[in-house]
Amino acid sequence: MATLHPDWDKEKIAEIETSVQERIENNDIPGGVLRIHIESPYFTKRPKKADLYDRVVVFANKALQPDVEPNAEDTIYDLASLTKVVATAPSIMLLQERGLIDVDAPAAQYLPAFTNSAQKAITVRHLLTHTSGLRPGIGYQGWSGYDAGVATACKELPRQEPGTQFVYSDINFILLGEIVRTVSGKRIDEFTLENIYKPLGMLDTCYNPSVEKLDRIAPTQLTANRMLRGVVHDPTARTMDGVAGHAGVFSTVADLALYSNMLLHEGRYGKNLKQQLFKPETIRLMATTQSPPSLEAQRSLGWDVATGYSSPRGTIFPAGESFGHTGFTGTSMWILPKENTFYIFLSNRVHPDGKGNVLGLQRVLGTKIAELKNLFSEPQN
Numbered sequence: 001m002a003t004l005h006p007d008w009d010k011e012k013i014a015e016i017e018t019s020v021q022e023r024i025e026n027n028d029i030p031g032g033v034l035r036i037h038i039e040s041p042y043f044t045k046r047p048k049k050a051d052l053y054d055r056v057v058v059f060a061n062k063a064l065q066p067d068v069e070p071n072a073e074d075t076i077y078d079l080a081s082l083t084k085v086v087a088t089a090p091s092i093m094l095l096q097e098r099g100l101i102d103v104d105a106p107a108a109q110y111l112p113a114f115t116n117s118a119q120k121a122i123t124v125r126h127l128l129t130h131t132s133g134l135r136p137g138i139g140y141q142g143w144s145g146y147d148a149g150v151a152t153a154c155k156e157l158p159r160q161e162p163g164t165q166f167v168y169s170d171i172n173f174i175l176l177g178e179i180v181r182t183v184s185g186k187r188i189d190e191f192t193l194e195n196i197y198k199p200l201g202m203l204d205t206c207y208n209p210s211v212e213k214l215d216r217i218a219p220t221q222l223t224a225n226r227m228l229r230g231v232v233h234d235p236t237a238r239t240m241d242g243v244a245g246h247a248g249v250f251s252t253v254a255d256l257a258l259y260s261n262m263l264l265h266e267g268r269y270g271k272n273l274k275q276q277l278f279k280p281e282t283i284r285l286m287a288t289t290q291s292p293p294s295l296e297a298q299r300s301l302g303w304d305v306a307t308g309y310s311s312p313r314g315t316i317f318p319a320g321e322s323f324g325h326t327g328f329t330g331t332s333m334w335i336l337p338k339e340n341t342f343y344i345f346l347s348n349r350v351h352p353d354g355k356g357n358v359l360g361l362q363r364v365l366g367t368k369i370a371e372l373k374n375l376f377s378e379p380q381n
Contacts, residue, residue, distance in 0.1 A: 009372060016365065027355075028349060028357045029060075030064045030351055033058050034343065035056045036343045038053040038054075038341045039052055063218065065351075073253065073254070077250065077348060079331050082325055082332075084245070084246055086192075087177075087196075088188060088302070091195070091196070092301075094278070097279055101183055103124045110182050111154060125301070126162045126163060127172040130168050133160040133165065135169060136170060137169065150177075173244075177246070187243060199275075217230045220351050232250075233329050234248070260344065263287070264342055267279060287335070289320060306320055311360075312324050312326060312365065315363065315367045345365055
C-alpha cells in the first residue's frame with residue numbers, strides 16, 4: 001500500500017495550476033474546472049478511501065462578458081464534440097448489446113433515406129471510427145430543424161472509399177444519432193437521458209438545459225448580437241434545434257466523473273460497483289483500437305485512441321492503451337484503464353470572442369497528470 005504524505009501532490013498541482021493560469025492570463029480561456037482521478041494499483045476490487053486520489057481544481061471565471069462571474073465546481077459547460085462519446089457512441093453500443101444494431105452492418109440498414117449506391121458500403125463501424133469517407137461537416141444554411149439536418153446529412157456521398165482514410169466528421173455522428181432514433185424510437189436526447197444519465201445519477205447532463213440552470217452555465221460566444229448561454233455553440237447542432245449526434249450536450253465535471261468511473265470499471269457503477277450499465281466486452285470495444293489496421297490514426301468505437309486529436313493524452317501516457325476525446329469549446333477527457341486513471345478538463349475557450357486556444361494546454365495537462373499518477377503509484381515515505 002502506498003503511504004502518502006499529506007502534501008505529496010503539492011508541487012505537481014502547483015505546476016498544473018500555473019499552466020492553466022498562464023492560459024487565463026493569455027486570454028485563451030476565462031477559467032476552467034479540472035478533475036483528476038487516480039486509483040492505486042494496489043487495490044483489487046473497490047478502492048478504499050486511502051487508495052483513491054480524486055481532486056477538483058476550479059480556475060478563475062466562467063464568464064467575462066457582459067459581467068465577470070466567478071467559476072465554480074458545479075459550472076455547467078457546453079461539451080461540444082464530447083457529445084459524440086457521452087451520448088451517441090454509448091447509445092449505439094447499448095443498442096448493439098440489446099441486439100438491435102450490428103456495428104458491421106451497412107448504415108443504410110438503419111437509415112431509410114441513406115439509399116444511394118455509393119452509401120451502401122458505409123457501415124456503422126465506419127461512422128464510429130470516422131472512416132466512412134464522408135466530409136467533415138454539412139452547411140447549416142438553407143434548412144432548419146432536426147429532421148432537415150438529418151435529411152441533409154443523408155444526402156452526403158463518400159469522398160473516399162469507406163475504410164481507407166481517417167477523416168474526422170460531424171456528419172458521421174449526425175447519422176449515428178439518427179440511427180439511435182430509428183432503432184429505439186426515441187431521439188438521442190430522450191434515449192440518453194433515460195438509458196445513461198438517469199441510471200448513473202448525472203443530474204446536470206442534458207441537451208437544451210432548462211432556464212433554471214442558466215446561472216450555472218458557462219456562456220460561450222457572442223453570436224448574432226447575443227451571448228450564447230445554455231444554447232449550443234455548434235451552429236449545425238443549433239440549427240437542428242440543439243439536438244444532434246455530434247454536439248449539443250451540456251454537463252459538469254461531477255457528472256462526467258460518474259460516467260468516466262463507470263468506464264474505468266468495465267461498465268459497473270453505483271454503491272460498491274454492483275450495478276452494470278455496459279458489458280465489460282462493450283467497454284473494451286470503446287477503449288481499444290477498432291479502426292482498420294492499415295490506418296495510422298487509431299480510433300475505437302466512438303473514441304479517440306491515437307490520432308492528431310489526441311492532445312489530452314500528453315507525452316507520457318502510452319498510445320493505444322487509453323482513450324478520450326476533445327470538444328471545440330475547450331472541453332476534454334482522457335481515460336486510462338490500465339493506469340486506473342481519468343481526468344476531465346472543462347473550459348469555454350470560445351468565450352467571449354471565439355479566439356481562445358487550449359490545444360497546447362491539453363497536452364501539458366495530460367503530461368503533468370501522468371507525472372502525478374507516477375508519484376501516486378510509488379510507495380511514499
